[in-house]
Amino acid sequence: MKKHTIANNFLYYLFCGFSGAVVSLIVWLFLKLMNYGIHLLWNVVPSNIDFKFYTLIVCTVGGLVLGIWQKYTNAIPDELDEVMKKVKKDKFYPYNRVLFLCISALLPLVFGGSIGPEAGLTGVIVGLCYWAGSHMKDAKSKIPELMEVGISATLSAVFYAPLFGLASVSEERLDNKDKPDLVRSTKIISNIVAVLFAGGTLLVLNSIFGGGMGLPKLGGESISTAEYLLAIPLSIVGVICGFIFVTAEKFSEKIFKVIQGKCGIIVSTTLGGIILGVVGTYFPLSMFSGEESINVLKDDYIKFAPWVLIGSGLLKLFLTNICIKSGWKGGHFFPVIFCGVSISFGIGMLTGLDVAFCSAVVTAGLLGVTMKKPLAVTMLLLLCFDVNVIPWVLLSAFIGSVVPTKIFKLNKTDK
Secondary structure (H helix, E strand, C coil), X not given: XXXXXXXXXXXXXXXXXXXHHXXXXXXXHHHHHHHHHHXXXXXXXXXXXXXXXXXXXXXXXXXXXXXXXXXXXXXXXXXXXXXXXXXXXXXXXXXXXXXXXXXXXXXXXXXXCCCECHHHHHHHHHHHHHHHHHCCHHHHHHHHHHHHHHHHXXXXXXXXXXXXXXXXXXXXXXXXXXXXXXXXXXXXXXXXXXXXXXXXXXXXXHXXXXXXXXXXXXXXXXXXXXXXXXXXXXXXXXXXXXXXXXXXXXXXHHHHHHHHHHHCHHHHHHXXXXXXXXXXXXXXXXXXXXXXXXXXXXXXXXXXXXXXXXXXXXXXXXXXXXXXXXXXXXXXXXXXXXXXXXXXXXXXXXXXXXHHHHHHHHHHHHHHHHHCCHXXXXXXXXXXXXXXXXXHHHHHHHHHHHHHHHCCCCCHHHC
């Protein structure tokens, strides 16, 4: 019996590893297609057309196309929190419209939406994991674990951050007060195996074909004592930005819920596209997921006026929520990271502080408010900053996670 159990566990972990590799392949193909579409629409075509309001036209058309697509397919991706809630509550996630959901997740990204790819991708992957588990006799009892495996592998692949994928799901599980039993130990092992296979597959694909997103290294190796002393004030700046994001989220949700109820989804997504186009025309850094824009800031931030950087970051806090709530469904991780970096670079230029240290602390505080997972925030930002600022990142993320919840009664259900 014991040998039989060991063999079954080995096969299950092997299946989790295979699932992680497949997830990584899907994520890689999705991002490749996304980048190709963006390059065609925003580089190739504009190079042959000199039109001042090209951004406004493309975003408006994109909103119209997206609205029509959603109206007639009813394929609307869930945000990451919604995916996790369905997995926890229903132990089920629909998989019969995966292809339509892929297109729904891809369209707003190609048309320049101020969103990240993780939300749409996570729903697709979780649906596929449920399908795979339900069609395998020995895996049916572990379908909830398989869906968690899918989430871990997806986040790891999208962000090139294996530890983030593991920490995000683990903290979600702790929030639900799961009991530390044998089942939980198998969950941990299955997630680790899946993430390792996902990372290895992504490494092979990128080394052969290139591609991917990921976050750039911003530094933070030479920090003065004075800057360390300002860690708490900078954390508070991040928390304030987090409150701005949450407020914008609630406001946008109310406004576009009314618009969708009275005028329909097509009007809502088109209006979202118009707003995106107007803002993007004058503040182009506020468009797209933000990953490429962070690279631009890293190399050329000195070319921008501080108020442009601060303004772009603050505008994107609103614009991301306008996109998501108007029907341009997607994630907010990449955009929020850009907001923290852009605002921090502006603050650093105005005050003479190290821009990398400012970015680390402010962004951690901002993500702490929006994610409520300080360990996951730290694992995500570990990719961007040097090890010596990581304790301050963890502190700031903790402040961002605790202050809104304990003092201002802001929690996940409020979102």
